Each structure stands twice: as structure tokens, then as C-alpha cells.
Amino acid sequence: MLSYIASRAQVILVGEDASAGSLSVVSAAALSLAATILVFLFLPSLALPVLGVFVIVTAIGWATHQSEMARLLTLIATVLTVLTVAFITYFLFASAFPAFREHSAGLLAVPLDSNGNVRWFFFLEAVLPVGETQAVWNPSGGVYSLLPAIWATVIVTVIAGAVAGPLGLMGALYIAEIASDRVREIIKPAVEILAGIPSIVYGFIGFQVLNSFVQDAFLDQQASFLIAGLVVGVMALPTVVSVAEDAISSVPSSMSDGSVAMGATEWQTMKSISIPAAFSGISAGVILGLGRAIGETMAVAAIMAAGTGLSDPLFDVFDQSVTLTSRIATSYGDASESTVEVLFVAGVMLFVIVAGMSVIAQYIERRMKRKLKGNA
Amino acid sequence: MSEAYVRETTLVTDDSDYFERVLDGTVGLSLVSFVVGIAALADVIALGATGSELGRPLLTLAVAAVGGVGVVAICDRLGLVSITSQRATNAATGVVVSLLALTALAFAAEMTLARLFGITLLVQAVAVVSAGAASRFDVADTTPDPSAGLLAGLAFGAIGLIFGAAIGGSLVGFDSTLLAGVPTWVVVTLASGVGMTVVTVLPREDIGSTLPAALIVGALGVTVTTAAVGVGWQWNPETIDGGFTGGVVVPLFVLFGSMVAGWAASKARAGFGARGRQLGAFYVVNVNAALIVTVMITIVVFVAVKGIGYAFHGFAIGALSGLVVLAPLFVLALQWARGPAGTARWNSTVRQLVRVTPLAAVGALAAVLLGVLATGRTLDYPFTYTVQVNREPVVLDTSLAITPALEIGNLLLIISGGFLAVYFLRKYGTLRNVGNKSDRLVTVRRLVPRAIGGLLLAGVIIAILGRSPAGIPLSETVGSGLVLAGALAAVAFTVSPLAAVGFGDGTRRERAEQAARVVSVSLFSALGLLTTAVLLESLSGANPSLGPVNIVPVLALVATAAAGCFALICALTLRKTDDANLRRILRNEGTLGLAAASGFVALFGLHIALTQAAYIAGPVRIGLTGSLSWPMALEAYKPLGPQPGGIWPAVVGTIWLVTGASAFAVPLGVGAAIFLTEYAEQGRATALVEIATNALWSTPSVVFGLFGAAFILPRLGGDESLLAGMLVLGFMLLPLVLITSREAIKSVPDEYRDASAALGVSRWETIRSVVLPAAMPGVVTGVILGVGRIAGETAPLILVLGSTLNSTRAIDVIGGFRFLNQPPFIINDALTQASAALPTQVWAVISAGVSGSPSMGWASAFLLLTVVLGFYAVGIVTRTYFRRKLNYE
Structure with missing residues (x-):
């Protein structure tokens, strides 16, 4: 058993066709790196010298057994990448855990209205706990309900999806099927550049221009979900366009050629062949776009940072409230320790939801690719 | 069947009939109302404008349209371009006619833009419904289907529901009830929805797709024309926070109405049926695509217009520095102008014009700069910008200027020279196996690397021993001697090819061929030796001088001149040579000469940077500071100055953040990609890693910030710090680098x-010399695009880097390193301090509220946008370049 483990470890470390003598130097390097990580975790001030040892050992190994060392270094890079994911998950949950334990379901408390009755929230007050006051976020009073932030995230995401979904699908259709090669060469990078505009720039435009526009055009004294949702929709648009365009382009040309050969027009081919065949890919694009909309921070924080409570009535798109992301960004700076723990709960929610959406989207995409290859 | 054949023949005829012309014109009209509607929504043209206030912007649009269409029409008549599409011709005519008509109406009849919109909608509705009728009663030749289809029916039904609710609610009110307590408005709503569906689905397609559309557009038109919803209209329900005003509702009505009308008209134009549905759908998709691109351009242009004035206040550059900047541009423009210009006659003229334009522009700029130098007068373009002083806007006068200053900064020389050296070295092919061999040359080739190594070793020893160990002035004497020896040898090596080609037996052409080996060996040796000498100066602190004149820069200039002369001789010889082989050799020699010359210039700059000693030759001063003045980007905030300074600390912070993040993420990402693709067995484990990295890629950035705050900050001392920001951005960059590198490696x-x-190369050697070079373009593109994204990332930086407004001091990372004699032996205070960065700078302006200066915010946003989009542009261009190369070679 022990020898089996040892031989497996050897294969993992140096591969199957290692040269003699490489094992010692490779394991020395691996051990010193493991030591570096451990020291960084528990005694961070000493991490640098230990890292120096690793560098020296690696340099020696590079000079003597280059190919094994290269393999080890790429292996280390992989392990570190996986460790990053693991650390992010672990530290988020670990930092949020005290708040979970202390407040448990109170983090989702439904507030009272001005008459002292429970606010209507989809009849969920049967399941969710009920807060004691109208306030939902009052760190000094120990009231931490994330419910308004979650609801705000939902509204913003729905508006963003209503903007980005249809427009994104049409944009993808245009790029994939209608545009000529030359136009495509211009418009595709243009969409990519749209994705590249930093969110803080959108936020600044929203903060400086759109808010006053809302006050004139929508008789609204403050920022609103509507504007935040529209801006986030524009920001999510490129994601939807590029993923959906990939999906439509990956429909084998034999399928659409067959349709055209039967005498169908281009639009009939798109409507009846390309879009149905790429439907799952398009929905993956929409899911990823919604994921971006949920995780969008700075634009939302810049446009509506002042709201605090649950919007009243619930579907009032002219109200404002912080979302999960902007709650973190705006409250973190001057937050007490217990508040920070609650903010980590918000982070965990975002992380789980968005990562889950990404995994679902990937699953859908993979299934579609398999199907289109004909071995579903 | 026979009908279809008839259609086919009419399609290829050039003429379009009256029916088609009118409908194309309607499409043109709906496009016009769409564009003007957007202008009204953005409040560029006020809805309440009347008379000339309204007529003037419309006239401008009309003139623009006439000009655009007119140029194309004239070119078409002259045969320069050929417009074959009747549809485009008709629609363009429609655009021009409707714009002219609208302008005339605006001037003639005293009516507001809102009413004009209403009339436009009504005209569209009438056109659409008469097209349907014409088709139904067989006046026009169309091929409609039996029904418009359930999809259209449901869509119109949904619109009908909304309309019914609005009409029922506003006309009858929400309170009245019909029998059995059912509210009247619900009945109206349902009736309208069902009626719309029935009207769409039941009749033949020509009626089914025009009548409901006309009803909707007409209803909107009537509402707007009668000012039921007009300029001053407001609806402010008490239950919700906001309300609706005519200012936004009317334009939205117009946008929606003209979209529907345009769709219906396009559909009717193609004679309904499959072809009609295609044209209708394409109309909507095309307008949508145009809208997306417009939004993008608007955002970028808007930020630029808002920020550019402040961003360039007090921008000035010396004419001489400008010339140095122009040198690389000149070479690039020259390269562009040398490209082939096509064959067809008038095409080639235009292309040649396009090819030489940059060269001409460079020449013009150079002439202007020389003029400034010659006259000694500053060339400036004054403008004003607004700053916020004590929350009051203050207008400051400033200008863009080209000054006759004769100062050049060392950095400029290094960048320009280095760029040119790299450029020429890439152009340089090879001189291997050409020219005479000699034993002496072999000896030199062997000795030069040893000499360079020896010099470097000596430098390191001097650096370790200190400037004067045991009282012996080691660096002064030994260091200076070694530096001098190296630099002199470099000059000797540069002069030797000049001598070998310029003088000796035989013709110059023969000498150039025979001396090829000498040329390559000596020029490369000279570059190596001079670089070593300059580095040695920095290591030993020696700067040999003869009286007041520093020797190394003089020698570098001599070498530059010698290499330049050599290149010139090669060029002159090249002109008289026909032999293809000899031409190739001469061209390579000349290119190498130019590379050496520009390399020497860069080393000259490096010498000044490392020795901190300016070089003064007559009026020209080459020093540590140049004559470029750009307060916004290159100066820190000045709290009480007359001019507010700029955001230099944020620029420096962003540069370091991006550098640190890339240094962390790129090796890790590429390494992991290599392992996962080349070493690991493809299976469950690799798929899992892939899914995890993809999920990491879409994780919200603020979550990364939280992770940094929980994991990194406590381990780096607990305070917000630059290093933490680098690491967090590195974590964000990692998945993208991994994903794109994997894709690039997989596609090899x-x-x-x-x-x-099969050649017996080991796996690692294969990866290193075959796979990685082939995958490099993809990897590089991925890294550039990823860096572009993290450069603009704000949310995590707020948590781990801190955001400061009006930072007055830039962080000094290079000067921050200190060595200790106890663990951890090396520390850097700068890395563990908070710093400003471009995105957090913008956020600081926002969170400062009224005390933040909006104009500074716009300028910062503009600079940030420029940096980020610059990365994106470079990335996209790189990708296109390599893709073309892969496809055509």
C-alpha cells in the first residue's frame, strides 16, 4: 500500500519517463514550496526567506534536470490555481460563518410597515422570520436583514435581463448570420470593446448624467432601479451577444445549408434551424449575462447608493435600494467586525449564485456541443 | 408555382413599381422618426420646440441627408460606385423627402415637435394600412400567406393587452365596474388583446400584418397629435416614487411606433410571404445592431468630450522632444507607404493616397516642429476648462502648446531608440554564411562574450566590495578604466565595418559582400559592449569624464554617427546594385547599421538615467526631465496651487497594480494551462478544473475583494496595501489567462x-520549442485583454487598496526596497502602503459627493477609458494580425 502510494506520488511529481536522480531535486522543490505555502498561511512574515529556498532549489533543478523541473513547475501552477479556488471558497465561508451562527435566519427578516404590520413579501413571511422594526439595516441596533438587498438585486437583474436578453439575441443573430464578413470584423471587436468599458465609467455617467435625467423625465427625486437596471443591462449585453453568437455560429453549416437548399429563406433558416439548434447555447449566454448583472457592483453602487429599505410597493422601479454587491462595496470601509461578517454572508450568496449559474451555463453549452456533433 | 416564376422575373428587373417605392419611402420615414425620436429622448431637440427652434436642427439633419445621399448619387451617375439596390435608392429618397417635408412643416406651420411626431406616426399608419389594402384587393402584386402566423398574433395580442389597459384605464377609469363586479378596464384590456390576436391571425397575411400594426401606430399617432400625451403631460401615481412625463413617453411612443411601422412596411415591400417576413425581421435586427453600435460610440465619445478639456490642461511639449517622438512614427509611416497599392487604375490612385498620407502627415508635423525651433516662438492653442475650488466652479485659461524648448528627457530617448532598435532588428534577416571567413573573426566572436562577462563580473565585485574598500578608490579608478575600455572597444567595433566597406581593395560592392561577417560580428559586439559599459557605470558608480565632458555619452554619439554613416553607405551602394543576392546582403547590412545606431541612442538615454548626469551640448540639454508637461497625467494633486494638478499617483498606482498582477497571474496561468493540456490525462479531473476556473472567471469582482480582505490583508500586516491589490487583481486575471492559454495551446x-x-525530441523540448511558440499569439492576446479588464476593476480595490481623493504623492516601489540582516531580509514599505489607482480615483470623486470635482472625475474617467480601451485595441489588433497571418501563410 505504502509503496503504491509512493510510486503514484512519484508519477505525479516527475511523470512516467523521468531521468534518474531527478526525483530528489524535484521533491526538494515541491517540499520547499509546500513549506512556503504553510508558512505564508501561519507565519506570513517568514514566507519570503522560505520562498527564497524554493527559488534556489528550483534554479539548481532547472540547471540539472530541466524537463522534470518544467513539468513540476507547471504542476505547481495548476495546484496553486486549484488552491486559489479552494481558498476563496473556504475563506468566504469561514468569514461568513460567525454571522450565520449569530443571526441565522434573521439575515432574511421581513421588516414591518409603518402601521406595525408585517410587510407583504410574496407570503414568504410564513417561512421567513419577521423583523422587530421597520428598519432592515441598522448596524448600531444589530439589525441586519439582507432581504432588501436581495430584492433589489432581483429587480435590477430582471430589468437588465429584459434589456440584454432580446437585444443580445438580435445582436448575436446579426453578427452570426446577417452581417457580411467585413462588417463582422468591425462590429465584433466593437461589442468586445463595449464589454471592456470599466463599470466605474458607467457608474460615473449614471451618477453625473442619468440621475438628473431621471429627475426631469420620471419626476423622481432620487436614483432608481430603472436606471440602474438599464445601465447594467447595457453592461451585460456584450456577454449575451458574444456567447449567443458563438452558439449560433457553432451550428454546423450543413444544417442551415440543407434548409437553404430546400428553398427556405435566410430568415426561415434562422428561425427554424439556427435558433432552435443553438437555443441552449443562447440560453447559456443569457444566464452568463444575468450572472454578470447580479455581480455588477460599481455602476449600481454609483447610481443608487443612498437607498436602504425594502422598496414600497415591492415592484416600484422608481424606488432605490442597495443591492448585495453595492452593500458590500459601500458598507465595507467603515464597518464594525460583526457588520463585516454579515457582508461576507452577502459575498457567499453572490459567490454561490453566480458560480452556480456559470456551472449551469457550462453544462448547457457542453451538452449542446455534444448534441451538435451528433453523439448525444 | 407559375406566380412565383413571375415574381422571380420581376425581381431581377431594375425598376420598382409605385407600391414598392411608397413602402420604401415609408421605411425611410420610420428611420427618420426613429432617429429624431432618439434625439428627443436625449433632449437634444426639445419636444416643445416650435418654429425655427425646431426647424433649424431638422434643417441641419435634412442638409446632412441631402449631402450624404447626393454625394452617393453623383458618384453613382459618374460610375465611381454602383448602387444596384432599388430598395436602398428608394429608402434614401424617402429619408431625404421626409426630412425636407418635416423641415418645411416645422417652418410653415407653427407646431411643436410632439405634434410633428404624431403626424409622422399617422402618415406611417396610413401608408401601412393602404399597403395592406392594396395587396388584399390585388392592386399590388404580392404573395401573401393565408395567415400572419400565431407568433405575430401573440405578439400583437400582448401589445393589444397593454394598449387596452392604458386606454381603458385612462378613458373609463379604474373605478367603474361592468356587470358582476368585473372592472371595466379589465374587460377593455381583454377585448383589445383578443381582438388584436384575432385581427392578426384570421385574415390573410397582407391584412393580418398591416392592420394591427397600423392600428397600434395610428393609436399612438392620435394620442400624440391630440396632445392627450403631450409636452407638459404628467402622470404621477401616488403609490410609487416616480412618475411619467411627456418628455420621455412621447419619444418612447415614437420609437416603438416607427419600429412597428418600419417592420410592417418592410414586410409589405417584399410582397409578404416568406420573403416579406425575412425583410421585416432583418429590418428590426439591423436597426437593433445599429443601435448597439451607436450606444457604444456615444458612451466613448461622451466621456471623451466631457473629460478631454481637463485631461489636457497645460499640455505642452518641446519641439525637439516632438521630433524624437516622430522618429519611430516616421519609420512606421514609411513602412506603410512602401506597401503595394493594388492594380486597378483609379483604385490604385486612391490606395496610394491612403498609403502616403501618414508619411505626409509626419512630414508636415516635423516641418511645424522645425518651424517652432527655427523661430523660437511657442505654438499654442488656448482653451478654457472648469475646476471646482471650494465647491465653486472656476474657469481657468490654459492651452496646448509646442514650445521651442531644447530639452529632451532620457526616457524619451530610451523608448524611441529602443523601439527603433527592436523594429530594425526584427527587419534584419541574417548575414550568416556570407562573406569571407577569417581566423581573427573567429577569435573575436569567442572573446567578446567573455569580455562582456568579465566586465559584468567586475562590476558585481565592485558593487559588493563597496565604493572604496580599505581606502582604495576602487570604483573611481578601476571602474572608470573598465567602463572606458568597454566603451572605446564598442566604438572601435562600430567603426571597423565602416572602414571595411568604405576603404580597401576592389569595388565597394565587393567589399560590402566580403565584409558581411565582419559587419554582423562587430555591430553586435559593439552593442553588447556598450550596454555592458553603461551597466558597469551603474554598478560601480563611475562616470569617466574629461574635464567637464562625460566620455561615455560622447562615445555613444560617435558610435551612433558611425553606424548611421555605415547604413548610409549601404543605402547608397544599394541604389547602384542590380544583383538580387547582393541587394539582399546590402539591405541586411544597412538595417543592422540602423538597428545599431538606434540602439546606441537608447543606450545614451540609459546612461543618463543610470548616472543621473545630464548631458549638455550647446543649447541642447538631455537630462532627467524633458520638456513634456502634462499636469493631469504627470503631476500630483496640488492642494493650494492656482492650478489643481493631476492624478499622477493614480496613474503610477494603476501601472504597478497591472504589473504586479500580471507578474503573479501570467506565469501561473500559462504554467497551469501547459500542465492541463500537455501533461495531464484529459478526464474528469481536468474537466473539473476547467469548470472551476470558468466559475472563478464569472465570480463577481467584489467577492474577490472580500476574499482579499479576509485572506491576504491579515497576512500582509492588516492594512490596505498595494501588494494586496496586486494579488487580488492577479487572482482575477488568473482564470482568464488560464482559459485563453488553454484554448491557444489546444488549437496547436x-x-x-x-x-x-518523431524526431526524438523530448516532451518538454517539444512544448518549449514547438507548442509554446505556436500558441504564443493566443496567449498574448488573452493576457492583453485580461489586463485591460483588471485595469478598470474598482470594487475589489475599494476593499483592499483603499480609495483616496486628491492624493499628493505617488508611490515609489523601486525606491522602496530595503535590505535587512534579519528575516525576512528584504522589505518594501511602498508595497505595503495604500495607493491611489485610476478606477478608485473616479470612485473617490463619486463618494466625495458635492466636494468632489466632477470635471476631475470626467478627466479621470477619460484617462481610465483610454488606458483600458488602449489595451483592448492592442489585444484585438494583435489577434487580427496573427489570425490573418495564420490564414494566409
Whole structure:
């Protein structure tokens, strides 16, 4: 058993066709790196010298057994990448855990209205706990309900999806099927550049221009979900366009050629062949776009940072409230320790939801690719 | 069937009939109302405008349209371009006619833009419904289907529901009830929805797709024309926070109405049926695509217009520095102008014009700069910008200027020279196996690397021993001597090819060929030796001088001149040579000469940077500071100055953040990609890693910030710090680098690996010399695009880097390193301090509220946008370049 483990470890470390003598130097390097990580975790001030040892050992190994060392270094890079994911998950949950334990379901408390009755929230007050006051976020009073932030995230995401979904699908259709090669060469990078505009720039435009526009055009004294949702929709648009365009382009040309050969027009081919065949890919694009909309921070924080409570009535798109992301960004700076723990709960929610959406989207995409290859 | 054949023949005829012309014109009209509607929504043209206030912007649009269409029409008549599409011709005519008509109406009849919109909608409705009628009663030749289809029916039904609710609610009110307590408005709503569906689905397609559309557009038109919803209209429900005003509702009505009308008209134009549905759908998709691109351009232009004035206040550059900047541009423009210009006659003229334009522009700029130098007068373009002083806007006068200053900064020389050296070295092919061999040359080739190594070793020893160990002035004497020896040898090596080609037996052409080996060996040796000498200066602190004149820069200039002369001789010889082989050799020699010359210039700059000693030759001063003045980007905030300074600390912070993040993420990401693609067995584990990295890629950035705050900050001392920001951005960059590198490595064909393995090359050697070079373009593109994204990232930085407004001091990372004699031996205070960065600078302006200066915010946003989009542009261009190269070679 022990020898089996040892031989497996050897294969993992140096591969199957290692040269003699490489094992010692490779394991020395691996051990010193493991030591570096451990020291960084528990005694961070000493991490640098230990890292120096690793560098020296690696340099020696590079000079003597280059190919094994290269393999080890790429292996280390992989392990570190996986460790990053693991650390992010672990530290988020670990930092949020005290708040979970202390407040448990109170983090989702439904507030009272001005008459002292429970606010209507989809009849969920049967399941969710009920807060004691109208306030939902009052760190000094120990009231931490994330419910308004979650609801705000939902509204913003729905508006963003209503903007980005249809427009994104049409944009993808245009790029994939209608545009000529030359136009495509211009418009595709243009969409990519749209994705590249930093969110803080959108936020600044929203903060400086759109808010006053809302006050004139929508008789609204403050920022609103509507504007935040529209801006986030524009920001999510490129994601939807590029993923959906990939999906439509990956429909084998034999399928659409067959349709055209039967005498169908281009639009009939798109409507009846390309879009149905790429439907799952398009929905993956929409899911990823919604994921971006949920995780969008700075634009939302810049446009509506002042709201605090649950919007009243619930579907009032002219109200404002912080979302999960902007709650973190705006409250973190001057937050007490217990508040920070609650903010980590918000982070965990975002992380789980968005990562889950990404995994679902990937699953859908993979299934579609398999199907289109004909071995579903 | 026979009908279809008839349609086919009419399609290829050039003429379009009256029916089609009117409908194309309607499409043109709906496009016009769409564009003007957007202008009204953005409040560019006020809805309440009347008379000339309204007529003037419309006239401008009309003139623009007439000009645009007119140029194309004239070119068409002259045969320069050929417009074959009747549809485009008709629609363009429609645009021009409707714009002219609208302008005339605006001037003639005293009516507001809102009413004009209403009339436009009504005209569209009438056109659409008469097209349907014409088709139904067989006046026009169309091929409609039996029904418009359930999809259209449901869509119109949904619109009908909304309309019914609005009409029922506003006309009858929400309170009245019909029998059995059912509210009236619900009945109206349902009736309208069902009625719309029935009208769409039941009749033949020509009626089914025009009548409901006309009803909707007409209803909107009537509402707007009668000012039921007009300029001053407001609806402010008490239950919700906001309300609706005519200012936004009317334009939205117009946008929606003209979209529907345009769709219906396009559909009717193509004679309904499959072809009609295609044209209708394409109309909507095309307008949508145009809208997306417009939004993008608007955002970028808007930020630029808002920020550019402040961003360039007090921008000035010396004419001489400008010339140095122009040198690389000149070479690039020259390269562009040398390209082939096509064959067809008038095409080639235009292309040649396009090719030489940059060269001409460079020449013009150079002439202007020389003029400034010659006259000694500053050339400036004054403008004003607004700043916020004590929350009051203050207008400051400033200008863009080209000054006759004769100062050049060392950095400029290094960048310009280095760029040119790299450029020429890439152009340089090879001189291997050309020219005479000699034993002496072999000896030199062997000795020069040793000499360079020896000099460097000596430098390191001097640096370790200190400037004067045991009282012996080691660096002064030994260091200066070694530096001098190296630099002199470099000059000797530069002069030797000049001598070998310029003088000796035989013709110059023969000498150039025979001396090829000498040229390559000596020029490369000279570059190596001079670089070593300059580095040695920095290591030993020596700067040999003769009286007041520093020797190394003089020698560098001599070398530059010698290499330049050599290149010139090669060029002159090249002109008289026809032999293709000899031309190739001469061209290579000349290019190498130019590379050496520009390399020497860069080393000259490096010498000044390392010795901190300016070089003064007559009026020209080459020093540590140049004559470029750009307060916004290159100066820190000045709290009480007359001019507010800029955001230099934020620029420096962003540069370091991006550098640190890339240094962390790129090796890790590429390494992991290599392992996962080349070493690991493809299976469950690799798929899992892939899914995890993809999920990491879409994780919200603020979550990364939280992770940094929980994991990194406590381990780096607990305070917000630059290093933490680098690491967090590195974590964000990691998945993208991994994903794109994996894709690039995967797309290297397996034949490459097989061929390499068949030659007995080991796996690592294959990866290093076959797979990675082939995958490099993809990797580089991915890294550039990823860096562009993290450069603009704000949310995590707020948590781990801190955001400061009006930072007055830039962080000094290079000067922050200190060595200790106890663990951890090396520390850097700068890395563990908070710093400003471009995105957090913008956020600081927002969170400062009224005390933040909006104009500074716009300028910062503009600079940030420029940096980020610059990365994106470079990335996209790189990708296109390599893709073309892969496809055509």
C-alpha cells in the first residue's frame, strides 16, 4: 500500500519517463514550496526567506534536470490555481460563518410597515422570520436583514435581463448570420470593446448624467432601479451577444445549408434551424449575462447608493435600494467586525449564485456541443 | 408555382413599381422618426420646440441627408460606385423627402415637435394600412400567406393587452365596474388583446400584418397629435416614487411606433410571404445592431468630450522632444507607404493616397516642429476648462502648446531608440554564411562574450566590495578604466565595418559582400559592449569624464554617427546594385547599421538615467526631465496651487497594480494551462478544473475583494496595501489567462507534436520549442485583454487598496526596497502602503459627493477609458494580425 502510494506520488511529481536522480531535486522543490505555502498561511512574515529556498532549489533543478523541473513547475501552477479556488471558497465561508451562527435566519427578516404590520413579501413571511422594526439595516441596533438587498438585486437583474436578453439575441443573430464578413470584423471587436468599458465609467455617467435625467423625465427625486437596471443591462449585453453568437455560429453549416437548399429563406433558416439548434447555447449566454448583472457592483453602487429599505410597493422601479454587491462595496470601509461578517454572508450568496449559474451555463453549452456533433 | 416564376422575373428587373417605392419611402420615414425620436429622448431637440427652434436642427439633419445621399448619387451617375439596390435608392429618397417635408412643416406651420411626431406616426399608419389594402384587393402584386402566423398574433395580442389597459384605464377609469363586479378596464384590456390576436391571425397575411400594426401606430399617432400625451403631460401615481412625463413617453411612443411601422412596411415591400417576413425581421435586427453600435460610440465619445478639456490642461511639449517622438512614427509611416497599392487604375490612385498620407502627415508635423525651433516662438492653442475650488466652479485659461524648448528627457530617448532598435532588428534577416571567413573573426566572436562577462563580473565585485574598500578608490579608478575600455572597444567595433566597406581593395560592392561577417560580428559586439559599459557605470558608480565632458555619452554619439554613416553607405551602394543576392546582403547590412545606431541612442538615454548626469551640448540639454508637461497625467494633486494638478499617483498606482498582477497571474496561468493540456490525462479531473476556473472567471469582482480582505490583508500586516491589490487583481486575471492559454495551446495541431516526437525530441523540448511558440499569439492576446479588464476593476480595490481623493504623492516601489540582516531580509514599505489607482480615483470623486470635482472625475474617467480601451485595441489588433497571418501563410 505504502509503496503504491509512493510510486503514484512519484508519477505525479516527475511523470512516467523521468531521468534518474531527478526525483530528489524535484521533491526538494515541491517540499520547499509546500513549506512556503504553510508558512505564508501561519507565519506570513517568514514566507519570503522560505520562498527564497524554493527559488534556489528550483534554479539548481532547472540547471540539472530541466524537463522534470518544467513539468513540476507547471504542476505547481495548476495546484496553486486549484488552491486559489479552494481558498476563496473556504475563506468566504469561514468569514461568513460567525454571522450565520449569530443571526441565522434573521439575515432574511421581513421588516414591518409603518402601521406595525408585517410587510407583504410574496407570503414568504410564513417561512421567513419577521423583523422587530421597520428598519432592515441598522448596524448600531444589530439589525441586519439582507432581504432588501436581495430584492433589489432581483429587480435590477430582471430589468437588465429584459434589456440584454432580446437585444443580445438580435445582436448575436446579426453578427452570426446577417452581417457580411467585413462588417463582422468591425462590429465584433466593437461589442468586445463595449464589454471592456470599466463599470466605474458607467457608474460615473449614471451618477453625473442619468440621475438628473431621471429627475426631469420620471419626476423622481432620487436614483432608481430603472436606471440602474438599464445601465447594467447595457453592461451585460456584450456577454449575451458574444456567447449567443458563438452558439449560433457553432451550428454546423450543413444544417442551415440543407434548409437553404430546400428553398427556405435566410430568415426561415434562422428561425427554424439556427435558433432552435443553438437555443441552449443562447440560453447559456443569457444566464452568463444575468450572472454578470447580479455581480455588477460599481455602476449600481454609483447610481443608487443612498437607498436602504425594502422598496414600497415591492415592484416600484422608481424606488432605490442597495443591492448585495453595492452593500458590500459601500458598507465595507467603515464597518464594525460583526457588520463585516454579515457582508461576507452577502459575498457567499453572490459567490454561490453566480458560480452556480456559470456551472449551469457550462453544462448547457457542453451538452449542446455534444448534441451538435451528433453523439448525444 | 407559375406566380412565383413571375415574381422571380420581376425581381431581377431594375425598376420598382409605385407600391414598392411608397413602402420604401415609408421605411425611410420610420428611420427618420426613429432617429429624431432618439434625439428627443436625449433632449437634444426639445419636444416643445416650435418654429425655427425646431426647424433649424431638422434643417441641419435634412442638409446632412441631402449631402450624404447626393454625394452617393453623383458618384453613382459618374460610375465611381454602383448602387444596384432599388430598395436602398428608394429608402434614401424617402429619408431625404421626409426630412425636407418635416423641415418645411416645422417652418410653415407653427407646431411643436410632439405634434410633428404624431403626424409622422399617422402618415406611417396610413401608408401601412393602404399597403395592406392594396395587396388584399390585388392592386399590388404580392404573395401573401393565408395567415400572419400565431407568433405575430401573440405578439400583437400582448401589445393589444397593454394598449387596452392604458386606454381603458385612462378613458373609463379604474373605478367603474361592468356587470358582476368585473372592472371595466379589465374587460377593455381583454377585448383589445383578443381582438388584436384575432385581427392578426384570421385574415390573410397582407391584412393580418398591416392592420394591427397600423392600428397600434395610428393609436399612438392620435394620442400624440391630440396632445392627450403631450409636452407638459404628467402622470404621477401616488403609490410609487416616480412618475411619467411627456418628455420621455412621447419619444418612447415614437420609437416603438416607427419600429412597428418600419417592420410592417418592410414586410409589405417584399410582397409578404416568406420573403416579406425575412425583410421585416432583418429590418428590426439591423436597426437593433445599429443601435448597439451607436450606444457604444456615444458612451466613448461622451466621456471623451466631457473629460478631454481637463485631461489636457497645460499640455505642452518641446519641439525637439516632438521630433524624437516622430522618429519611430516616421519609420512606421514609411513602412506603410512602401506597401503595394493594388492594380486597378483609379483604385490604385486612391490606395496610394491612403498609403502616403501618414508619411505626409509626419512630414508636415516635423516641418511645424522645425518651424517652432527655427523661430523660437511657442505654438499654442488656448482653451478654457472648469475646476471646482471650494465647491465653486472656476474657469481657468490654459492651452496646448509646442514650445521651442531644447530639452529632451532620457526616457524619451530610451523608448524611441529602443523601439527603433527592436523594429530594425526584427527587419534584419541574417548575414550568416556570407562573406569571407577569417581566423581573427573567429577569435573575436569567442572573446567578446567573455569580455562582456568579465566586465559584468567586475562590476558585481565592485558593487559588493563597496565604493572604496580599505581606502582604495576602487570604483573611481578601476571602474572608470573598465567602463572606458568597454566603451572605446564598442566604438572601435562600430567603426571597423565602416572602414571595411568604405576603404580597401576592389569595388565597394565587393567589399560590402566580403565584409558581411565582419559587419554582423562587430555591430553586435559593439552593442553588447556598450550596454555592458553603461551597466558597469551603474554598478560601480563611475562616470569617466574629461574635464567637464562625460566620455561615455560622447562615445555613444560617435558610435551612433558611425553606424548611421555605415547604413548610409549601404543605402547608397544599394541604389547602384542590380544583383538580387547582393541587394539582399546590402539591405541586411544597412538595417543592422540602423538597428545599431538606434540602439546606441537608447543606450545614451540609459546612461543618463543610470548616472543621473545630464548631458549638455550647446543649447541642447538631455537630462532627467524633458520638456513634456502634462499636469493631469504627470503631476500630483496640488492642494493650494492656482492650478489643481493631476492624478499622477493614480496613474503610477494603476501601472504597478497591472504589473504586479500580471507578474503573479501570467506565469501561473500559462504554467497551469501547459500542465492541463500537455501533461495531464484529459478526464474528469481536468474537466473539473476547467469548470472551476470558468466559475472563478464569472465570480463577481467584489467577492474577490472580500476574499482579499479576509485572506491576504491579515497576512500582509492588516492594512490596505498595494501588494494586496496586486494579488487580488492577479487572482482575477488568473482564470482568464488560464482559459485563453488553454484554448491557444489546444488549437496547436497535433501534427506539430507528432512531428517533433518523431524526431526524438523530448516532451518538454517539444512544448518549449514547438507548442509554446505556436500558441504564443493566443496567449498574448488573452493576457492583453485580461489586463485591460483588471485595469478598470474598482470594487475589489475599494476593499483592499483603499480609495483616496486628491492624493499628493505617488508611490515609489523601486525606491522602496530595503535590505535587512534579519528575516525576512528584504522589505518594501511602498508595497505595503495604500495607493491611489485610476478606477478608485473616479470612485473617490463619486463618494466625495458635492466636494468632489466632477470635471476631475470626467478627466479621470477619460484617462481610465483610454488606458483600458488602449489595451483592448492592442489585444484585438494583435489577434487580427496573427489570425490573418495564420490564414494566409
